[in-house]
Amino acid sequence: ESYEGVVSENQKLHNEIQELKGNIRVYCRIRPFLPGQKERQSTVDYIGENGELIVVNPAKPGKESRRSFKYNKVYGPHATQAEVYGDIQQLVQSVLDGYNVCIFAYGQTGSGKTYTMSGPDKGSQEEWGVNYRALNDLFRISQSRSTYKYEVGVQMVEIYNEQVRDLLANDQTLGILSTASLAVPDANMHEVSEPSDVMRIMEIGFKNRARSTTAMNERSSRSHSVVTIHVHGTDLKNGGSLNAGLHLVDLAGSERIDRAEVVGDRLKEAQHINKSLAALGDVIFSLSQKSPHVPFRNSKLTQLLQASLGGQAKTLMLVQLNPEAASYAESLSTLKFAERVSGVELGPARSCK
Numbered sequence: 636e637s638y639e640g641v642v643s644e645n646q647k648l649h650n651e652i653q654e655l656k657g658n659i660r661v662y663c664r665i666r667p668f669l670p671g672q673k674e675r676q677s678t679v680d681y682i683g684e685n686g687e688l689i690v691v692n693p694a695k696p697g698k699e700s701r702r703s704f705k706y707n708k709v710y711g712p713h714a715t716q717a718e719v720y721g722d723i724q725q726l727v728q729s730v731l732d733g734y735n736v737c738i739f740a741y742g743q744t745g746s747g748k749t750y751t752m753s754g755p756d757k758g759s760q761e762e763w764g765v766n767y768r769a770l771n772d773l774f775r776i777s778q779s780r781s782t783y784k785y786e787v788g789v790q791m792v793e794i795y796n797e798q799v800r801d802l803l804a805n806d807q808t809l810g811i812l813s814t815a816s817l818a819v820p821d822a823n824m825h826e827v828s829e830p831s832d833v834m835r836i837m838e839i840g841f842k843n844r845a846r847s848t849t850a851m852n853e854r855s856s857r858s859h860s861v862v863t864i865h866v867h868g869t870d871l872k873n874g875g876s877l878n879a880g881l882h883l884v885d886l887a888g889s890e891r892i893d894r895a896e897v898v899g900d901r902l903k904e905a906q907h908i909n910k911s912l913a914a915l916g917d918v919i920f921s922l923s924q925k926s927p928h929v930p931f932r933n934s935k936l937t938q939l940l941q942a943s944l945g946g947q948a949k950t951l952m953l954v955q956l957n958p959e960a961a962s963y964a965e966s967l968s969t970l971k972f973a974e975r976v977s978g979v980e981l982g983p984a985r986s987c988k
């Protein structure tokens with residue numbers, strides 16, 4: 636490829652990133668059928684190259700059940716972790732230029748949110764998810780720049796039943812969160828000073844998360860986990876400094892819980908999840924409508940993410956889908972949520988090959 640070609644490709648990406656400021660971008664990823672899964676009728680009927688997606692209800696495969704959606708990108712079941720991260724990398728790297736960025740994964744439990752954000756348990760480097768790749772990338776690039784001196788720090792918290800817990804401390808519940816800064820007040824910040832710190836810090840956090848999960852029966856799918864990567868840069872030539880960062884969020888499962896079927900703790904959890912996901916949707920929707928009042932205060936999640944949503948910040952929503960026929964209704968509600976926050980209208984399925 637010619638030098639000009641590379642430059643104009645970079646310029647194109649640069650322009651795309653500039654456009655993203657204050658807007659939300661939506662990528663949709665469909666996970667593969669899992670080994671041993673018997674039923675392989677997919678709800679996904681068509682994936683276009685430009686982000687088109689058509690889903691159908693395999694139980695009623697008529698015209699009525701076909702719905703078409705359009706996002707910034709759609710990944711089929713064969714997309715690799717590297718491919719997905721390749722489309723996110725520029726966004727992540729813009730943190731070093733002073734932008735705040737929020738990347739969150741949304742979808743029902745089992746749709747691949749954790750796979751995309753973290754990768755499989757004990758996965759190889761090839762299987763690393765966005766968290767590891769982003770932290771690694773930011774650390775690596777920050778070390779290689781000669782005009783800036785950067786410090787990179789990491790925080791990890793979990794929000795469960797509207798309570799925020801520091802995953803890098805021993806079971807510490809955090810208080811008030813309202814803040815204009817990206818860093819989570821009072822949460823431990825672990826500095827990354829060599830590449831091996833990336834794995835080490837993430838492991839402490841995820842181990843802490845796993846511990847609460849086993850104790851409370853799959854709690855991880857009912858809590859939000861937020862990895863914050865904070866960057867402080869000092870301009871060595873001209874003086875001055877910048878503070879910016881990245882929120883990487885693995886949201887609680889978005890599935891609707893049948894109120895008639897759950898009671899007690901389970902009902903309380905479901906109500907908290909519904910409330911916080913609805914609050915996130917409302918915040919992004921009002922940002923997209925340029926509404927003068929943005930309801931950040933309605934949930935801990937939106938309070939915590941405030942600095943990386945709207946304004947000069949850049950937001951990416953990773954919509955996860957489980958292709959199984961039995962998940963059709965949940966997938967449809969996930970796609971509608973994404974559509975609402977991206978501000979794109981729902982249309983009837985267009986004809987396609």
Ligand code: ADP
Nearest residue numbers: 666667743744745746747748749750751755856
């Ligand atoms: P969630 O976090 O949404 O509950 P998981 O990330 O745990 O879902 O995914 C559910 C299962 O599917 C896991 O066993 C995971 O390893 C697998 N999985 C998800 N996405 C992929 C993918 N793109 N490729 C291979 N396996 C995947």
